[in-house]
Amino acid sequence: MSPKNGTVTDWLARQPGFLSRHLGAREDGSWVDVVRWQSLEQAQAAAQRIMAEIGDCEAMQAIEPASVSMSHAAIALSG
Structure with a gap:
């Protein structure tokens, strides 16, 4: 993870209800x-x-x- 993303991850971790963050790169950049x-x-x-x-x-x-395209979804399966 880029060091500049640490600020976002740290902020998220302090928010009520936060569980986890997963950042992934696509082939198109x-x-x-x-x-x-x-x-x-x-x-x-x-x-x-x-x-x-x-x-x-x-x-x-x-x-x-x-x-940016933000959407919300319910978890159907987690492993």
Whole structure:
């Protein structure tokens, strides 16, 4: 993981309901960031706060806003 992502991971770890973060690179150079939460409400609350709290960090500034697609899904299988 890039050192600049440490700020994001540290912030996530302090959020209520945070379970885990999995960051993966795709062949086309894009990234998939899967963050697991105890509840949808906790995930949505964190999503509403993240830019105000750490939006100026290097990792967040490196993201092209138009490239972001955020969605939520229930876990069907975990192993």
